[in-house]
Amino acid sequence: MREPAMPGAVPNPLRDVRDRRLPRIAGPSVLVLFGVTGDLARKKLMPAIYDLANRGLLPPGFGLVGFARRDWEHQDFAQVAYEAVREHARTPFREDVWRQLSEGVRFVPGELDDDAAFDRLAETVRELDEQRGTGGNYAFYLSLPPKLFPDVVRQLKRSGLSESDERSWRRVVIEKPFGHDLASAQDLNQIVDDVFPPQSVFRIDHYLGKETVQNILALRFANTLFEPIWNRGYVDHVQITMAEDIGVGGRAGYYDGIGAARDVIQNHLLQLLALIAMEEPTSFGADALRAEKEKVLSAVVLPRDLEGATARGQYAAGWQGGSKVRGYLEEDGIPADSRTETYAAIKLEVDSRRWAGVPFYLRTGKRLGRRVTEVALVFQRAPHLPFTTTETSELGHNALVIRVQPDEGVTLRFGSKVPGTAMEVRDVNMDFAYGASFTEASPEAYERLILDVLIGDPPLFPRQEEVELSWRILDPIIEHWAETGKLDQYRSGTWGPASADELLAREGRVWRRP
Numbered sequence: 465m466r467e468p469a470m471p472g473a474v475p476n477p478l479r480d481v482r483d484r485r486l487p488r489i490a491g492p493s494v495l496v497l498f499g500v501t502g503d504l505a506r507k508k509l510m511p512a513i514y515d516l517a518n519r520g521l522l523p524p525g526f527g528l529v530g531f532a533r534r535d536w537e538h539q540d541f542a543q544v545a546y547e548a549v550r551e552h553a554r555t556p557f558r559e560d561v562w563r564q565l566s567e568g569v570r571f572v573p574g575e576l577d578d579d580a581a582f583d584r585l586a587e588t589v590r591e592l593d594e595q596r597g598t599g600g601n602y603a604f605y606l607s608l609p610p611k612l613f614p615d616v617v618r619q620l621k622r623s624g625l626s627e628s629d630e631r632s633w634r635r636v637v638i639e640k641p642f643g644h645d646l647a648s649a650q651d652l653n654q655i656v657d658d659v660f661p662p663q664s665v666f667r668i669d670h671y672l673g674k675e676t677v678q679n680i681l682a683l684r685f686a687n688t689l690f691e692p693i694w695n696r697g698y699v700d701h702v703q704i705t706m707a708e709d710i711g712v713g714g715r716a717g718y719y720d721g722i723g724a725a726r727d728v729i730q731n732h733l734l735q736l737l738a739l740i741a742m743e744e745p746t747s748f749g750a751d752a753l754r755a756e757k758e759k760v761l762s763a764v765v766l767p768r769d770l771e772g773a774t775a776r777g778q779y780a781a782g783w784q785g786g787s788k789v790r791g792y793l794e795e796d797g798i799p800a801d802s803r804t805e806t807y808a809a810i811k812l813e814v815d816s817r818r819w820a821g822v823p824f825y826l827r828t829g830k831r832l833g834r835r836v837t838e839v840a841l842v843f844q845r846a847p848h849l850p851f852t853t854t855e856t857s858e859l860g861h862n863a864l865v866i867r868v869q870p871d872e873g874v875t876l877r878f879g880s881k882v883p884g885t886a887m888e889v890r891d892v893n894m895d896f897a898y899g900a901s902f903t904e905a906s907p908e909a910y911e912r913l914i915l916d917v918l919i920g921d922p923p924l925f926p927r928q929e930e931v932e933l934s935w936r937i938l939d940p941i942i943e944h945w946a947e948t949g950k951l952d953q954y955r956s957g958t959w960g961p962a963s964a965d966e967l968l969a970r971e972g973r974v975w976r977r978p
C-alpha cells in the first residue's frame with residue numbers, strides 16, 4: 465500500500481517509477497517473431513530475449529517461435545538464435561539458461577501470403593503452449609519492412625491466432641516506422657484496430673527504451689535546478705543529433721525507398737523532441753505521459769521556407785576508421801539510380817509559451833564522422849560580459865548536453881576562469897557519466913521493451929495519435945523534397961552535406977561537433 469500523502473504535499477510524478485522497483489517478471493507466454501533473418505532480430509531481439517532469461521525475468525516455460533521464408537527445421541533456427549546470442553548478448557553466456565530457453569524454440573517456414581503456412585504456425589504455437597504451459601498468452605513481434613505489417617495482421621486474424629479467451633491475452637508489437645506517411649499510418653491502424661483492441665497494440669520505438677532517454681524525465685522532473693531555465697527566456701536553440709558511422713549494410717530491402725527521415729526522424733528524433741519540450745505529466749502512467757507528448761507534437765510548426773530549413777543528402781564513397789568505404793549507390797541491393805536520402809536535417813519550432821521562437825534543429829545520417837546520439841540545449845549568451853574581448857575569446861554558449869549514446873551521461877558546459885594572474889575565461893565541461901556514478905549496468909533498450917510487452921505495461925510505447933502527429937510534421941517536408949528533387953552528396957566519414965551547415969549558418973549558428 466502506498467504511504468498517505470503529507471498534508472499539502474505536491475503530487476510526485478515519479479511515484480510510478482518508485483512502484484516499479486518491485487521485481488518485474490514476465491508471466492507464462494509465447495513470443496512469435498516475424499523477420500527472424502533480419503538485422504534487428506539477429507543483433508537486438510534474440511540477444512535481448514536471452515538477456516532477459518539470464519536475468520531471471522522470463523518464466524522457465526517461455527516459448528519463442530520464428531517464422532521466415534527459409535527451409536529451416538527447429539534446430540536450424542535454434543542455431544541461428546544461438547549464434548546471435550553468442551555474438552550480441554550483453555550478459556555472460558550460461559549453458560543452463562540457453563538450454564532451458566532453446567527447449568522452447570520452434571520454427572515455421574513460409575511466405576506471408578501463404579494461408580497454409582499460417583495454419584501451421586497456429587498449430588505450432590498451440591502445441592508449444594500446451595507443452596510449456598504458457599496459458600494461451602501470445603505476443604506477435606513484427607520485425608519486418610513496414611509494407612508487410614498489414615499482411616501479417618490479416619493472417620493473424622484469418623488463422624485465429626489473434627483471438628484470445630477471457631483468461632489469456634494476445635499482443636502485437638509493431639516496429640517503426642508505423643506506415644510511410646499519414647494516410648498509410650491511418651490505413652494500417654484501421655487494419656490493426658480491426659484485429660486487436662488498442663491496449664493490445666504495442667508500437668515500438670526503441671529510443672524510449674534507452675536508459676538515457678528515460679533519464680530526460682528524471683533530469684527534468686526530479687530536480688529543481690533545470691526547470692527555471694528550461695524555456696525561451698534562456699534557451700537559444702536545441703540540437704538533436706543521431707549520427708551513425710555504419711552504412712546501410714545488408715538492409716537494402718528495408719532501407720531503400722524509406723530513407724533517413726522516415727527511418728528515424730519520424731519516430732526517434734521527434735520522440736526526443738517531445739520529451740525535451742513537454743510539460744510535466746501528472747504521472748508517468750501511459751495516458752498522462754502520451755498526452756503531454758502529443759501536446760508538443762501538435763504544437764510543432766514547420767518553417768515557411770522548407771528549402772532553406774532542411775537538408776537532404778546521400779553518402780558517397782570515403783574513408784572511415786582508416787578504411788575506404790563504398791558510397792550508398794555501390795552498396796549491395798541498392799539500385800544505381802536510388803534517390804533515397806541517408807542524411808536529413810530539419811529545423812522545427814514548437815509554438816507554445818515555453819518555446820516560441822526557439823529553433824529545434826534535428827539531424828541524422830549514416831556514414832557520418834562517428835556514432836553519437838545527443839540532445840544539446842544551447843543557452844543564450846550572457847547579456848553583458850565585464851571582460852575584454854581577448855580574454856573571453858574561448859567562451860562559447862553555455863550548453864546542457866544529454867549524451868544518449870555511446871558515452872552515456874550529461875555534460876554541462878560553462879565558462880570558467882583560467883588559473884593565472886589575468887581574468888581569462890574559457891569553456892569547461894562538468895560531466896556526469898553513468899559508468900562513474902552507477903554500478904548497475906543499463907539494460908539494452910529492447911530488453912526493457914520486450915519485458916514491458918510481456919508484462920503488458922504501455923507507457924514507453926507511442927500511441928496512434930503520436931504516430932499521426934509525427935507524420936503530419938514530416939509529410940510536407942518529404943513532399944517538398946519529392947517536388948524539388950533535393951538531394952546532396954556527402955563524403956562518408958564527414959558530418960553531412962554542406963547544405964546542413966548552411967542551414968544553421970544562415971541563422972548565425974553552428975552544429976556541435978560531438
Ligand SMILES: NC(=O)C1=CN([C@@H]2O[C@H](COP(=O)(O)OP(=O)(O)OC[C@H]3O[C@@H](n4cnc5c(N)ncnc54)[C@H](OP(=O)(O)O)[C@@H]3O)[C@@H](O)[C@H]2O)C=CC1
Nearest residue numbers: 499500501502503504505533607608609639640641715718
Ligand atoms: N536494424 C535495426 O537496427 C533496427 C530496425 N528496426 C525496425 O525493424 C524492422 C526490420 O528491420 P531490419 O531487421 O533492420 O530489416 P532487414 O532488412 O535486415 O530484415 C527484414 C526482415 O524482413 C523479412 N522480409 C523482407 N521481405 C519479406 C517478404 N516479402 N516476406 C517475408 N519476409 C520478408 C526478411 O526476411 P528474408 O531474409 O527472407 O528477406 C528479414 O527477416 C523495420 O521495421 C525497422 O524499422 C528498428 C530499430 C532498429
Ligand SMILES: O=C1O[C@H](COP(=O)(O)O)[C@@H](O)[C@H](O)[C@H]1O
Nearest residue numbers: 640670706708727728732837869
Ligand atoms: O531504428 C533504427 O535505429 C538504428 C540505430 O539504433 P541505435 O539504437 O543504435 O541508435 C538505425 O541503425 C536503423 O537504421 C533504424 O532503423
